[in-house]
Amino acid sequence: MGVRDGGPHWEARPPGGRPRVIIIGAGMSGLAAGCYAQMSGLESRIFEKHVLPGGCCTAWARQGYLFDYCIDWLIGTAPGTGANEVWRELGALDGKRITLFDQFNRVVTEDGRSVTFYxxxxxxxxxxxxxxxxxxxxxxxxxxxxxxxxxxxxxxxxxxxxxxxxxxxxxxxxxxxxxxxxxxxxxxxxxxxxxxxxxxxxxxxxxxxxxxxxxxxxxxxxxxxxxxxASNGNAGFPEGGSLGLARSVEERYTGLGGHIGYRARVERILVEGGRAVGVRLRDGQEHFADHVIAACDGPTVLDRLLEGRWSSPRTERLYKELLDRPDNLYPAVVSAFVGIDGPLPAGEPHSTTYLLGPERGAALPGSLQHSLVVQRRSDYADGFAPAGKSVLHCTYFTDHRSWQELRKADRRAYRERKQEVVDFLRGFLAERHPGIEERIELVDVATPATTERYTGNTYGSILAWKAFSEADDVSTALVDRDRMRLPGLSGFSMAGQWTGMGGLIRAATSGRYAVQFLCDELGREFRAWPSEGAGPWHPGKLGLLPRLEQRGDARKATVAE
Known part of the structure; x- marks a missing residue:
């Protein structure tokens, strides 16, 4: 692929050369697009602003704990299903054990009554x-x-x-x-x-x-x-968790000859004569290709990378009209990991939703539904906590705006609000399991502002467009009628959850679709085959994990700014 430090310049590939594709973003849709591009005989390269693959499908480490951020259940873990075929093509489950649970979730009310959804x-x-x-x-x-x-x-x-x-x-x-x-x-x-x-x-x-x-x-x-x-084993939890899933697809992609540039933030999509011809990075480098696939945050692509110069009736409706209407995006989330010295109380299900009631729910900063989800993450897979220790993942729906505005206006007040989350969780867990508070080693809180900062997702929405919303039909038509393209701009397509709805299997399938459309345009055969695997999964495949900046006492809040 061409690269230069000057102004935009694009040269057609030589006769017989492999079509060149630049992919923006190494989230699941970008990695999938890269894999399918390589399998179909294209030459691809992915640019990712972060140091890890996966986007929101990620994890980070602190004091020997692994905080798995994304997967609650993964559609496609059962062999012989269509979704599993996608994961097999991407090598996502190669060599991994799948954890299956007897229950989907338990719900507990304020008075202690509970329902277990077996x-x-x-x-x-x-x-x-x-x-x-x-x-x-x-x-x-x-x-x-x-x-x-x-x-x-x-x-x-x-x-x-x-x-x-x-x-x-x-x-x-x-x-x-x-x-x-x-x-x-x-x-x-x-x-x-x-x-x-x-x-x-x-x-x-x-x-x-x-x-x-x-x-x-x-x-x-x-x-x-x-x-x-879930009843049929098709919604399990893969060994290695969220980052493990991303690393496996990354390994599949590089094994097919693809290249990923990390710490490579794309600042502009370069356009000549109504055709996308490459990208300019933050460091000024320009890279050129025959086609650009933007597999990242939709508003960022249209407003910043394309400078607002191209859109379509459907993207105008999605990003100008529906984006700020209630219930079109999946809600933002406060996510807190609790590291505990010793085992968790026996006999508890892996996932529980606690209904808090209005008074108690009001004490949980920014809670939209007055409920709290507590997941025993060290029951999901080995390696999420050091030997002899355990980890909980506590989450709740929240509003993005209050967290983001507070962080911008008053960083100290923002940290104090996060500390309120920590204090609430310590008290809440102590009420249900007396004696556990003394064993809590750390609490790590990530807010929607954290999500937006590290992934670029608008409003910190992890899953973007919500199914069965006003945005559903528009997003579906963006794929089925517009073929993930923008009128008047050739050599460009969009993929991912901001194009084809939320969920990991949807994201991966979106990358598949983008390459299928491209191959159809180029008159090339789309090709895909199952990965042959690379031996059993082991934690070493996670690679180096970021340890986000820590402030204050580890027994209080460890703050992911």
Missing amino acids: NDPDRLQKHLLELSPGDARLIRAFCRDLRRFAELDPHWELKPPPLKSPAEKVRTLLAILPAFRLYWRTAATPMRRFADRFEDPLLRRAFPNVFLQELTGFPLLPFLFTMSC
């Missing part, structure tokens, strides 16, 4: 009937639908609809038709409306929190789909 439909039905016999009809209906979802093939689109042949479209339709009424009915039934039909107030409050906290506007369908995946 993955097995029969066990779940028995448990719910014991809690609320008066809700038998609704309970049996939900579990009956869960069984039906578990019997279905978890279909995953490996090719974007515009590239499907008529025969492929017919096969897709035939695969969906037997369960069409089930999909339609559950997609048309909001979870909140369904939950409100329960007589038992515990079930009314618990059901919307199956996905840890309530995702407003979500219908029944994604709950049933994901819980059925």
Whole structure:
């Protein structure tokens, strides 16, 4: 690929040369695009501003603990499924053990009543009937639908609809038709409306929190789909966790001949004659290619990298109209890791949502839903805590704006607010497990401002556009009709969660789609095959991890600015 330090200049590749692709961002979509580009005979290079791959699919270390930031469950861990085929092509699960849990989540109310959402439909039905016999009809209906979802093939689109042949479209339709009424009915039934039909107030409050906290506007369908995946071993937790997943795809990419430049922040996408021809980095270097794929934050791409000069009716609606409307983005999150000397109390599930109530919830800084999720991360995989120690991951939905504005206006007040989170968690955990407070070695708090600073995600939103929102149809059309392109700008496409909705498997598939569209444009065959693996996974493959700046007593707050 061409590189120079002067002004924009692009030369066509020589006859017979491999098409050159520059990819902005080494998150999951960028890594996936790079892998598929290499497999399809293109010459690619990724530029990443951070020192690690993965974007939000990441981890960091402190005092021997590994703080795994992203994955709660990973769709595609069961062999023979379409989503698993994507991960096999990317080498994401090579040599890894998968942890599967009996429960999806537990929800506990202020008065101590609890619901455990077991993955097995029969066990779940028995448990719910014991809690609320008066809700038998609704309970049996939900579990009956869960069984039906578990019997279905978890279909995953490996090719974007515009590239499907008529025969492929017919096969897709035939695969969906037997369960069409089930999909339609559950997609048309909001979870909140369904939950409100329960007589038992515990079930009314618990059901919307199956996905840890309530995702407003979500219908029944994604709950049933994901819980059925968990029931079938298709929503497990991979060894190595979030950063391990990213490192495995990075290894696959470099093994295919790809190159990643870290600490390489792209400042501009270079355009000549209505064509993207390369990128300019912050250090002034310019790199040239036949095609540029922006696999990073959408508003940043349009407003800064393209200087607001190109857009489309759909991107205008997404980024100018829907971006600041409520419920179009997944909420931002406060994420706190608690390192504990010794084991965790026995008999607890791996994940619990505690409903705090208005008064207690108001004491948790910036809490949107007055609830707190506590996950026993050292139960998810080995290596997240030193020998003889444990780690919890505590999260809750919050607003981005208050954290970001406070950090900008008063750094000291910002740190004090984070300390309030630490104090709340220490007290909360001590109430539930007397004696645990003395064993807490550190608490590390990351806010939406932290997420935005390290990943560039607008408003600190980890998953970007929310499914079943106003943005869903627009984002889908950006892929299915616009082919991830902008009118008037050739040689350029967008990928990732700001283009094709949130979730790791969606991000990876988005990178796949971007290269499929590119190969179609170039008249080249799109190629993909499973990775052959590189031996068993081991923690050494995580490489060097950042240790974010620490301020104050380690037994108080360790602050990721």
